[in-house]
Each structure stands twice: as C-alpha cells, then as structure tokens.
Amino acid sequence: MTEIMRETDKQLKDMAERLRLCMLRDNMSELMNMATERRLSPRELLMFLFNKEIEQREINRIKL
Known part of the structure; x- marks a missing residue:
C-alpha cells in the first residue's frame, strides 16, 4: 500500500530523527x-509515544 506522506508527517519524522527517537521515526x-483510534488526549499521546520509545530501547538494550 502506497501512502502519500503529508508535509507535517515528514517534518515529524525529521524531528524524531534529530532527537534520535528511532522507534518513533520508523513507526510514526x-x-x-493507534493514538487516534484510542482518542488520546495530548498528554496521553505523549505518554504513549514516549512509552513505546522506552520499551523499544529496553528491548534493544537486552538484545545487546
């Protein structure tokens, strides 16, 4: 499935890259x-995204 990337999506991916939030960048x-389906508030969205990044980093740390 081909998806046209919005300019804001590209900017968000670029920001995630600069902040070295690789999991977020790759799965934006x-x-x-998922956040939209769950109707997360802005605070819940940040918690959700940061939690996912932390979980992935923990998985990566354990693999090493």
Missing part, C-alpha cells in the same frame, strides 16, 4: 493511527 504512521 502506525503509532499515530
């Missing part, structure tokens, strides 16, 4: 869709 669309 999926995570935003």
